[in-house]
Amino acid sequence: MSQTEIAPEPFVGQFKGQRTHLFLLLGRGLLLLVPTIGIYRFWLLTQKRRFLWSRTFFGGEPLEYTGTAREILFGFLFALAVFVPVYGVFAYLTTQDELVAGIGSAVMGLFLLLLTGFASFRSRRFRLTRTLWRGIRFHQTGSAWKYAFMRFGWFILVTLTAGLAFPFMAAHLFRYRFNHTWYGTQRLKSVASWRHIAGPFYLFWVLFVVLAVAFLVVIGAAIAEPDAGAVLVSVATLLFFVFLGLAYSVIASRERSRFVSSISIGDTGVRLRLRARSLIGMYVLFAIVLTITAVVISLAMGAAAAGFFVSLQAELPNMSFETVMQALGPGALFLAIGAYLAFLAIFAILTDLFLALSYWKLVAANIELTNPSALDNVRAEGEEAPSFGEGLVDAFGGGAY
Amino acid sequence: MADIRARLHDGEVARTRQVIVEVAGSSPETGTLIIRDQASAEVYARWPRHALFAVTASKTLLRIGTTTGAHQNARLTIEGAADVAALFDTLPTLAAKQKANRAAQGRMLVIATAALGSVIAAFVFGVPLISRQIVALIPTAWERDFGDRIVGQAEEFFAQGSGTLERCDPRPGSEANRAIARFVAAATAGVDTGIDIRVDVVRNPVPNAFALPGGQVYYFSSLLEASSNSNAFAGVLAHEIGHAIERHGMEQVVATAGTGLLVGLVVGDVFGISPALFVGQQLINTRFSRDHELAADQFALGVAQRLEFDAGAMATVLQAVAADDVASRAMSLIATHPLTDEREAVLAAGVGPDLAGKTFFTPNEWTAIQLMCSPDQLGTRQNTNISGPNSEGQNQRDVTRKSSKTLPAPGTGKGSKTGR
Numbered sequence A: 001m002s003q004t005e006i007a008p009e010p011f012v013g014q015f016k017g018q019r020t021h022l023f024l025l026l027g028r029g030l031l032l033l034v035p036t037i038g039i040y041r042f043w044l045l046t047q048k049r050r051f052l053w054s055r056t057f058f059g060g061e062p063l064e065y066t067g068t069a070r071e072i073l074f075g076f077l078f079a080l081a082v083f084v085p086v087y088g089v090f091a092y093l094t095t096q097d098e099l100v101a102g103i104g105s106a107v108m109g110l111f112l113l114l115l116t117g118f119a120s121f122r123s124r125r126f127r128l129t130r131t132l133w134r135g136i137r138f139h140q141t142g143s144a145w146k147y148a149f150m151r152f153g154w155f156i157l158v159t160l161t162a163g164l165a166f167p168f169m170a171a172h173l174f175r176y177r178f179n180h181t182w183y184g185t186q187r188l189k190s191v192a193s194w195r196h197i198a199g200p201f202y203l204f205w206v207l208f209v210v211l212a213v214a215f216l217v218v219i220g221a222a223i224a225e226p227d228a229g230a231v232l233v234s235v236a237t238l239l240f241f242v243f244l245g246l247a248y249s250v251i252a253s254r255e256r257s258r259f260v261s262s263i264s265i266g267d268t269g270v271r272l273r274l275r276a277r278s279l280i281g282m283y284v285l286f287a288i289v290l291t292i293t294a295v296v297i298s299l300a301m302g303a304a305a306a307g308f309f310v311s312l313q314a315e316l317p318n319m320s321f322e323t324v325m326q327a328l329g330p331g332a333l334f335l336a337i338g339a340y341l342a343f344l345a346i347f348a349i350l351t352d353l354f355l356a357l358s359y360w361k362l363v364a365a366n367i368e369l370t371n372p373s374a375l376d377n378v379r380a381e382g383e384e385a386p387s388f389g390e391g392l393v394d395a396f397g398g399g400a401y
Numbered sequence B: 001m002a003d004i005r006a007r008l009h010d011g012e013v014a015r016t017r018q019v020i021v022e023v024a025g026s027s028p029e030t031g032t033l034i035i036r037d038q039a040s041a042e043v044y045a046r047w048p049r050h051a052l053f054a055v056t057a058s059k060t061l062l063r064i065g066t067t068t069g070a071h072q073n074a075r076l077t078i079e080g081a082a083d084v085a086a087l088f089d090t091l092p093t094l095a096a097k098q099k100a101n102r103a104a105q106g107r108m109l110v111i112a113t114a115a116l117g118s119v120i121a122a123f124v125f126g127v128p129l130i131s132r133q134i135v136a137l138i139p140t141a142w143e144r145d146f147g148d149r150i151v152g153q154a155e156e157f158f159a160q161g162s163g164t165l166e167r168c169d170p171r172p173g174s175e176a177n178r179a180i181a182r183f184v185a186a187a188t189a190g191v192d193t194g195i196d197i198r199v200d201v202v203r204n205p206v207p208n209a210f211a212l213p214g215g216q217v218y219y220f221s222s223l224l225e226a227s228s229n230s231n232a233f234a235g236v237l238a239h240e241i242g243h244a245i246e247r248h249g250m251e252q253v254v255a256t257a258g259t260g261l262l263v264g265l266v267v268g269d270v271f272g273i274s275p276a277l278f279v280g281q282q283l284i285n286t287r288f289s290r291d292h293e294l295a296a297d298q299f300a301l302g303v304a305q306r307l308e309f310d311a312g313a314m315a316t317v318l319q320a321v322a323a324d325d326v327a328s329r330a331m332s333l334i335a336t337h338p339l340t341d342e343r344e345a346v347l348a349a350g351v352g353p354d355l356a357g358k359t360f361f362t363p364n365e366w367t368a369i370q371l372m373c374s375p376d377q378l379g380t381r382q383n384t385n386i387s388g389p390n391s392e393g394q395n396q397r398d399v400t401r402k403s404s405k406t407l408p409a410p411g412t413g414k415g416s417k418t419g420r
């Protein structure tokens, strides 16, 4: 297999996209959601994927996303055929007495949890079969129901063990996904193991328990001494969240790096080095941008509201709620709806620009394919998979890349 | 034109081939793109020009595919501003295809939007009709069970202020309760729907009256105080009995479930609980409830006609309550017709002149009913003018928040809870 080239250099991943480009794409797309009553989301998702895929290069060759908005739209319609009866059962259950409604809703919730596993596996298959690199598409074998049941079982086990089983779950599901992933005729193989993340995970798990106990002690002290206590509790809460962010970044970066590096594509190896500090930097930047945006918006809104109330100032003390509503006129309702949608849109844009894009960039730019010439002889195989899974994910309110 | 250097992926093998591209033939219809190896000049492929399309096109990178080749995933990659520009100039169909594709996407978007718009319109107009059919299939015993179950919810709902659903006069044999029972029996005589009407006058400072699914009707003490004469009371009671008998509450429950699904469909989050869901449901239900209010008014007028009393006074009570409800007023601005004007016209037209001055309740009965909720512990007796802004801003805000419209048909508020 690997005799085709001499002294192969590794392929280093590159991401050549501009954040402003994605910003324009998102801004236009979110505006178009309004006149299309939300239908445009299928086009927006397709455009986002085209953008990300086409700007990600390995060995100088870009990925290509071949999926279309139409496919996802139809997938959504098929998914509705599943959701309408499920929804009907939910609606029926809520009219029952509390016991029946409670048990019924719990059972339905578990069923939906199972279904999300199914949907995520099928959706992954859709995305893989719509991904081309060097003219060859990826595909995925394996059973979505088997994956869903395994994931479901692991969720229960992880819950019962207070999280201790997590590394085993993560490694097992990762292996199942990637051992059923193919690049043309070449099957991928992953040897991801719980040991890859056991160190940081169990360290932080123990730290978490210790800190949680300490936190409870602090709250206990605060109840005893209300004055100084409030400050103490806020400082402790802040530190606790910082700790959680830190723990997440360290564990997630370790998991991604080790697991992805456990993948081989025939004689080609995959290496990913994702640093915890890169993830932390990403979250800090997102928090800063979010804060600045929030401050700017509240200043603008405050000014607008002040302007409105100044114009009413003379009567304001005597005015009832209704009169104020009346003064606002019919525009008030539309204004409220518009403001709400604008908030959602701004948050979605910031999340896409400073979390999703940043993460994609980090992963893409830190991937290396060793001995890439082994891939030269891979041949085309696999069909485009149906978009039902994508539809399910959309109906669940997801919209993963 | 000079030969252009490019990379070929033939869609069959992952290997990258360094090639030279040559455009042969002058017309887009008959010409071909000849792709040969850079070193050996061996021809790898001939792609018809009319079948070419641009996969990605920027100033410095152009990727081309073909629709007729054996391999739909074959790609030709041209890099460098000069080569890209040269090829784009030579192959005008590339740009035309891109334009045509964009137009096709736009058409599909318009069609999909129109389809969704039609579905929404079908829901807005069809949900009332369909929910009526569905409700016809629901056994009345089941409806009554359901009503009993949500009495608890209704109690919680109205107990947030100073109000309760505690009956003013729990003795079934009292004169007032006997008078009300006489009215219910007369109003429902000859109407066989299997719904068993029960009326409770309850102590509550909110001017309101409503019917739950299954036939339970509540008349609030504050509304009783605002009812200027016995005919106003009888008219409003008949209106609520109309809601109960025509099973509007169940229809609302069914409709709320339907609109919840619709809004979920639009937003792309079938099980999400978002404010968009709430607003959407309100918009659709406003329309729906207007039909219900008109139907209940018609029923009340029919009863008045049959029992020969003057229902004209009912309009003033209904309007007084309607005017206090900010939410319904805000919503009626969006609805095609304001709620109260239309109903006022119906009520005005429905009261025959021959009934002027006639009453159903005897003066003694009416006095007994008026005294049901005294001794008065609410302290709102003097405040009989319930319309217009007054010192009870707090209570009125509660009305606004809790019940989305006047004299809520059953299921209001609960509807959005049960419909999820």
Ligand SMILES: [Zn+2]
Residues within 6 Å of the ligand: B239, B240, B243, B292, B293, B296, B406, B407, B408, B409
């Ligand atoms: Zn009514």
